[in-house]
Amino acid sequence: MSRNVYVIGVGMIPFVKPGANAPYPQMAAAALRAAMVDAGVGYAQVEQAYVGYVYGDSTAGQRALYEVGMTGIPVVNVNNNCSTGSSALFLANQAVSGGSAECALALGFEQMSPGALGTLFGDRPSPFERFDLATDELVGHAGIPLALRYFGGAGLAHMQEFGTRLETFAKIRAKASRHAANNPMALFRNVVSAEDVMNSPAVWPGVLTRLMACPPTCGAGAAILCSEDFLKRHGLKGAVRIRAQSMTTDTSRTFDARDMREVVGFSMTRTAAQNVYEAAGVGPQDIQVVELHDCFAQNELLSYESLGLCPIGGAERFVEDGDNTYGGKFVTNPSGGLLSKGHPLGATGLAQCTELVQQLRGEAGPRQVDGARLALQHNLGLGGACVVTLYEKV
Template identity: 35%
Template structure:
């Protein structure tokens, strides 16, 4: 069993709007070629491939890999909603960690179906008219699962809760959005640099859906030494969890969207990495909404919930040290391509730790955290460190 997993290389294709004509193969091919070039190895050294994609047909992984070369290695295809890319990463890591392989590729790509709209992406075209507050609805065990079929309604409820129940200032919402857009303007991979089309509906507190691709190559230290691959970044921890019944019984929209699960997973990740939240210097969290940015910042331990307003404006942790949260622009700025987003976050963090980030470079950063969530049903946290 390997005692350590290293990131040998990362690659990404720019995120593009839903209306773009880029094919899944072209997006994925660009990410694959860039990750191999970054790692300085050939594809025939890869032992396994874990592909994530939400909106493509069976066999799409083989189709995109054919342009690099089908070598007969195992290819695993994953469709797991917004955490698909993180699922691919964690499975690839576990394969290397177990000693089954020395080098595994995690590839995520997304090409939305032609004609899909922002409204459809967020479930607004099938908006539920159910009264979520009714006693009958709230008492049913599957009620919280049904809520997740209508994410736009959930995010609207999240925003209302933060404004009215937690007294978060409206200026804090505006600050998160303006910061995300400013960071994205410096990021050559951000969808917001390629389209001003918000479908005449997309609420300002929601991230823009996108198409795109990203890839991460994981390997053992022995592989690095043998083939001269890049290395330099270690995966200290990668933890995942799902709902618990008690967290959902309160019917609190913040927990339906993953607040409680994020707290649990983050704590487990910190323990496995041997670190505290105040030692994290740069974060890419799953800010599918402005509310997600606020709630998850607190749930990850970057601040207390009653300090969200201050944290949004100052971005300082409990020790008073500056922390970069979503320097890439995050989902709110770079865009959200479900099959690729988790791996895109990892790529952005690796660039940060190397000192080569295309946007929002934090000088001297050594430890980073990536967070993914699928409307609360699954949450993952990965901690990386420059060796």
């Protein structure tokens, strides 16, 4: 059984630096209340809830939801690293599509600490053991935090194969800042130039500067999904259809290819995107707006290729031609993306969903992409999981 699924409500709160945030239950409740107002439904109408977070104790999802209501519905807690929010969305979509629920919600939040990401349980095997070993073998640089080595190494592989310049990554970061200047929900709204990015402190000389990495962030986002019957029965407006969605995880190629681009999920993304295009009967050329996982400027460039927005090896030309922004082929990350909006891990996928729903409704204000009818979302977590979602204006 497979039914049409619609996003009827989205909500998020402004993302902030760690320490400037409210506690996670209050952040999550604020985002969920905004989504319910946007949808025009009450919590009592929600039949299932999927709640994503990475840094929190078990059943933190219930703790967050109980701020809004205690109706006894199933609550499933989700942790899929940086793709946690879209993994919650994937499960809510499955529940409605498969007929298990008429109305379901996906909620994501994160209360993060300053500094680089790290593991919390040092007395047991790390989920990243094989990733770390592959990174040690392929790029070394043990003194650099692992996330920077992962994505810096992937960017370096692209530079070495195609002659991509460091300045190209700087231009991607500068583009993100220009987009975020129009987003009141973004953490960083100051516009920076490519020169500013190049002149920021080098965390890996010749490979990565500080401004090419997204900041640790606190925040929350939510989406309410429903069936077509529920939509019509309640006379709801402003719905956006989930045209297709795919979640992928690693294959043996992640390590066997001995390529840092594969270690950070290039083929996971490519497969998920191809699945979505095939299921929807469209190609990337039919899409107008994209929110993709730019945890580093390097990963945004790689994602242009893995999502099929440009040919393999063509990403630098894609950037130089302005095809990643307004007036080009695709407006990528009109929200400012993770680089400028921020990256509260559990909330990121729902924030991307919020931006694209607003774009398809024509409600994005100065960020609005003219004529947006199809919107693509890409959310990636190492370890690994990738979710690609195609939304359609109705």
